[in-house]
Amino acid sequence: AVVSTQSTGVDSRPDLSGVSSCERLTAAGIPCSYVYINSSTYIMKKVTKVMLAADALLANGYVLGPVGTAMMGLIANTYNKPVIVCCETYKFCERVQTDSILYNELADPDSMLKTLNAEESPVAGWRESPNTRLVNLVYDTTPPALVSIVITEIAELPCSSAPVVLRRGAVKM
Numbered sequence: 001a002v003v004s005t006q007s008t009g010v011d012s013r014p015d016l017s018g019v020s021s022c023e024r025l026t027a028a029g030i031p032c033s034y035v036y037i038n039s040s041t042y043i044m045k046k047v048t049k050v051m052l053a054a055d056a057l058l059a060n061g062y063v064l065g066p067v068g069t070a071m072m073g074l075i076a077n078t079y080n081k082p083v084i085v086c087c088e089t090y091k092f093c094e095r096v097q098t099d100s101i102l103y104n105e106l107a108d109p110d111s112m113l114k115t116l117n118a119e120e121s122p123v124a125g126w127r128e129s130p131n132t133r134l135v136n137l138v139y140d141t142t143p144p145a146l147v148s149i150v151i152t153e154i155a156e157l158p159c160s161s162a163p164v165v166l167r168r169g170a171v172k173m
Contacts, residue, residue, distance in 0.1 A: 005030055008047070012037040012068040013112065037068050040075050050076040052142070054087035054150075059166060060096045061144030061159030063087070067137050070100075073146035082148040085159075089152050092162050100141045109134035 007025050009032055011018030022032040035043055050072055056064040063069065063085050076083045097103055112134055113121040126132045144159035157165070 006033075007031070008033040008035060008043055010035055010037050010040050010068075010072060013114070015066070015111075017066070037071060040072060041079075044075055044079045044081065047076070047079070047081055049082045049084055051084045051086060054085050054091060055139060056091045056093045056095075057085070057087045057150060057159065057162045058097055058141075059092075059094050059163050060098070061147075061162055062097055063142040063144070063147060063150075063159070064093075064097070064100075064139050065142060067100075067140045070140045070142040070146070073142045077146045083146055085142075085147050085150045087150055087152060089154055089165055092165050094166060097141055098143075100137060100139055105138040107136040107138050109136050112136050 007022075007030050009018040009022040009025070011034065013036075018034060022034050025032040033043075052063070052065055052069050052072060054063045054065050054069075058064060063073075065085075073083050109126075113124055123132070123134065126134050147159050150157045150159055150161075152165075154165075
């Protein structure tokens with residue numbers, strides 16, 4: 001049987017890293033569409049599954065990923081689409097976290113000022129305004145309730161298996 005595979009890369013600012021993902025997929029012969037994250041609800045009706053990358057799988061089962069990961073998980077969950085997280089076991093972490101506010105990394109706020117058509121950003125003068133702060137968060141935490149399965153190099157696991165993998169020593173510290 002011939003299986004038709006098609007992908008849609010969903011992207012958000014300021015990194016726009018989805019472009020390189022689409023380029024790699026098309027280079028591998030997989031047709032790929034490209035949309036911004038604000039269009040994801042429009043295309044979700046046609047989607048069969050959502051695959052997300054993870055920067056870490058925390059001990060409490062939360063997924064630490066790029067900003068927008070939790071939003072995609074929530075949208076997929078709303079449309080009853082399975083959410084598959086890809087995460088190598090070396091990224092499993094003893095840390096516990098339930099939000100992305102208390103502990104996160106901040107990227108350069110000026111990178112949020114980039115526009116596609118080289119026009120000046122509406123918030124370009126943010127430094128002159130004493131009451132304005134641009135916060136450019138790097139990571140997002142996705143609750144385990146939104147994740148259907150985590151695919152690793154050793155097995156397909158539920159998020160709740162993170163402590164088991166850590167305890168069994170599959171992760172070399």
